[in-house]
Amino acid sequence: MPAGVSWTTYLKMVTASLLAMFAGAQVVHRYYRPDLTIPDIPPKPGELKTELLGLKETQHKPQVSQQ
Secondary structure, eight states, X not given: OGGGSOHHXXXXXXXXXXXXXXHXXXXXXXXXXXXXXXXXXOOOTTTOOOOOHHHHHHOOOOOOOOO
């Protein structure tokens, strides 16, 4: 019995932890949308520009409340 609990409880907790970790990694991967293409010629230092594609698509103009 690891950690003083039964094997079934231990396996349930390990399974739940792994599923939560995979789900969190998937959410982060979809939010940041990394560019997984490999360029033929690597960019020079300071030439690489990164942006949050997920954030760029969902941005909208802020609304100013008129009170």
